[in-house]
Structures are given as C-alpha cells and as structure tokens.
Amino acid sequence: MIRLEGITKQYHTGSKQVDALSGVDLTVARGEIFGVIGHSGAGKSTLLRSINLLERPSGGRVFVDGKELTALGAKQLQSERRRIGMIFQHFHLLSSATVADNIAFPLKLVKTPKAEIERKVSELLSLTGLEDHRHKYPSQLSGGQKQRVGIARALANDPQVLLCDEATSALDPQTTNSILNLLLDINRRFGLTIVLITHEMHVIRSICDRVAVIHGGRLVEQGPVTEVFLKPQHPVTREFIEQVTDPVELPSSGDEAARLLRLTFLGDSTYEPILSRAVQSTGVTFSILQGTISKLKDTPYGQLVVKLEGDGEAVKQTIETLRANGLDVEVL
Numbered sequence: 346m347i348r349l350e351g352i353t354k355q356y357h358t359g360s361k362q363v364d365a366l367s368g369v370d371l372t373v374a375r376g377e378i379f380g381v382i383g384h385s386g387a388g389k390s391t392l393l394r395s396i397n398l399l400e401r402p403s404g405g406r407v408f409v410d411g412k413e414l415t416a417l418g419a420k421q422l423q424s425e426r427r428r429i430g431m432i433f434q435h436f437h438l439l440s441s442a443t444v445a446d447n448i449a450f451p452l453k454l455v456k457t458p459k460a461e462i463e464r465k466v467s468e469l470l471s472l473t474g475l476e477d478h479r480h481k482y483p484s485q486l487s488g489g490q491k492q493r494v495g496i497a498r499a500l501a502n503d504p505q506v507l508l509c510d511e512a513t514s515a516l517d518p519q520t521t522n523s524i525l526n527l528l529l530d531i532n533r534r535f536g537l538t539i540v541l542i543t544h545e546m547h548v549i550r551s552i553c554d555r556v557a558v559i560h561g562g563r564l565v566e567q568g569p570v571t572e573v574f575l576k577p578q579h580p581v582t583r584e585f586i587e588q589v590t591d592p593v594e595l596p597s598s599g600d601e602a603a604r605l606l607r608l609t610f611l612g613d614s615t616y617e618p619i620l621s622r623a624v625q626s627t628g629v630t631f632s633i634l635q636g637t638i639s640k641l642k643d644t645p646y647g648q649l650v651v652k653l654e655g656d657g658e659a660v661k662q663t664i665e666t667l668r669a670n671g672l673d674v675e676v677l
C-alpha cells in the first residue's frame with residue numbers, strides 16, 4: 346500500500362546541514378497498522394510527512410496504492426492526497442467552527458452536495474461517539490474529544506490511509522487507550538491502513554502489527570511487533586521496550602549464570618504448564634526470578650527468567666524439552 350524507496354531529507358539552516366532521513370526503505374501492507382518509534386529528533390515527523398509529501402524528500406521515491414506520488418504534478422498530487430487522512434498531536438481544529446463544521450470542512454472543499462455532507466457528518470459523529478457534541482466549539486471539548494473530531498475530519502473523504510502524528514502524546518493514559526481503541530476499530534471495520542509515529546512503546550504494543558525503530562534518521566530495526574518486542578536487536582529498541590517492562594537484575598556468579606534462562610511463550614503456549622512438565626521428567630528444580638504475562642495487540646505472550654538447579658545433563662535435557670515444546674529459550 347505504501348512504499349518508500351531510498352528516502353533522504355536534508356534541512357539547511359544557515360551554513361549547517363541536518364540529515365533528517367538517510368536511505369529509508371519502508372513497505373506498509375494494505376490494512377495493517379504500522380508504527381514508527383523513535384526519540385525526539387530521530388526523524389519521525391519528517392518520515393511521516395514524507396508519505397503525503399507534506400515534506401518533500403530530498404531524494405528517493407514514495408508510492409501510495411501503486412502511484413508514485415513523487416512523480417506527480419501539483420494538481421494530481423492534491424487529488425491523491427485526499428485519499429490520505431492525517432491527525433495531529435495538537436489536533437489542528439478550526440477554533441471558530443463547531444464540531445460538525447470541522448468535520449464538514451474537507452467535504453466542502455471538494456464541493457460535496459449539502460445533503461451528502463449532512464449524511465456523512467452524522468455518520469462520522471456516530472462512529473467517533475461525538476453525537477452529543479455536534480454543536481460545540483473545540484474550546485468546549487476535552488483533549489480526547491478534540492482528537493475524535495480530528496479523526497472524524499480525517500475520515501471525511503474516505504481515505505485509504507490514515508497518518509497519525511503523535512496522535513495520543515497530548516492525552517492522559519486512559520484517554521490514550523480510548524483513542525487507540527477507536528483507531529483499531531476503524532482499522533478493522535474499514536480495512537484502513539494506518540501509519541503512526543510515537544515515542545511510546547505502549548502505543549506500539551497496543552495496536553500495531555509491525556514496527557520500525559528510527560534513530561538518527563535511519564531505520565535501525567523493523568519487523569512484526571511480536572518479533573521486535575520479544576527479540577530486540579538494537580540498543581535503542583531495548584531502551585524503548587524497557588519503558589513497558591522491568592529490567593532483570595541478574596546474579597553475577599559465572600556458575601549460576603550458566604543455568605539462567607529467559608523463556609518466551611507466545612500465543613496459546615503462554616497458558617500451558619510447559620515448564621513444570623519439563624522439570625517433572627528431569628528432576629531439575631527451578632526458581633522464577635522474573636515473570637511477565639501480557640498481550641501484544643491480540644497475541645498473548647509470557648516471559649520468564651528462571652534459575653535451573655540440577656546436574657548438567659538433566660539441565661541440558663530440560664532445555665531441549667522446553668525448545669521441543671515451542672518455547673524460545675535463551676541461556677543468559
């Protein structure tokens with residue numbers, strides 16, 4: 346659905362050049378929720394805004410739904426952009442217009458007939474749970490309600506893609522979750538492709554299918570959230586994951602460390618007594634040093650750090666049994 350090829354972006358301020366993006370290649374499949382996570386200044390906004398050419402890349406090509414946007418003239422680009430909705434951290438609503446008029450705005454721009462605007466606005470108010478706020482002004486709304494207006498407005502022209510620029514960063518945790526659930530609901534109902542940028546791992550873990558980690562204008566890691574979250578490769582990815590997990594204090598003795606394991610359960614195996622069955626057959630004992638059971642979007646997962654005690658052969662056999670039962674076993 347979206348393909349970025351070799352995207353670069355340089356900004357020039359005075360005699361200084363900033364390489365905001367360097368050789369970014371990215372593919373987002375139709376209907377998926379793709380997250381880009383990175384620290385402040387990493388290049389997230391520049392990357393997101395490159396997709397609809399709000400920020401024109403210095404080099405590289407952008408394709409959306411098979412069309413190369415970077416090759417289009419101004420008029421064609423304007424029409425293709427209507428198929429790409431966008432929402433913002435600070436909402437960008439028209440303060441002098443009511444909720445209904447804010448949502449109607451993009452429809453009026455393309456001269457939609459009045460009756461059709463009425464119908465569409467009512468549908469979007471209902472979809473975003475704003476029916477009771479139709480005649481209010483943005484100043485009379487909470488942050489979460491303002492973002493709902495932003496989402497309704499972004500959907501007015503039935504886009505195929507929704508770009509979310511730190512859409513929940515100005516919201517409290519509970520409101521963040523309600524907005525994330527709304528995005529997930531829209532994605533599922535309409536098959537809308539969503540690309541979001543964030544600095545919060547919680548956002549990625551809650552709704553994204555795949556994730557890319559951006560650092561210094563480069564994508565340093567990308568893949569399915571389950572893979573990147575459970576097996577992070579890059580130090581920056583690990584930092585982000587520590588936002589939502591506790592780092593483990595490992596005992597330092599070399600002898601003990603040889604029997605420390607990190608076990609990862611994914612999907613149905615999360616709820617099965619695989620560890621206790623494995624030690625029953627080998628006579629090895631175990632103590633749990635750390636444990637988590639949670640969900641990555643809809644996929645349950647568990648991670649345990651355990652210390653195994655027993656003779657070398659029995660420990661080895663236990664590890665083999667755990668692996669044979671589908672667990673990922675990392676010897677720490």
Ligand SMILES: Nc1ncnc2c1ncn2[C@@H]1O[C@H](COP(=O)(O)OP(=O)(O)OP(=O)(O)O)[C@@H](O)[C@H]1O
Nearest residue numbers: 356358363365383384385386387388389390391392
């Ligand atoms: N218009 C501009 N002129 C000059 N430099 C810019 C401009 N916009 C962004 N930059 C620089 O490009 C780099 C990437 O900025 P960008 O806004 O994409 O990062 P970000 O990851 O979105 O950061 P944040 O989370 O703080 O918004 C930064 O070094 C930033 O200072």
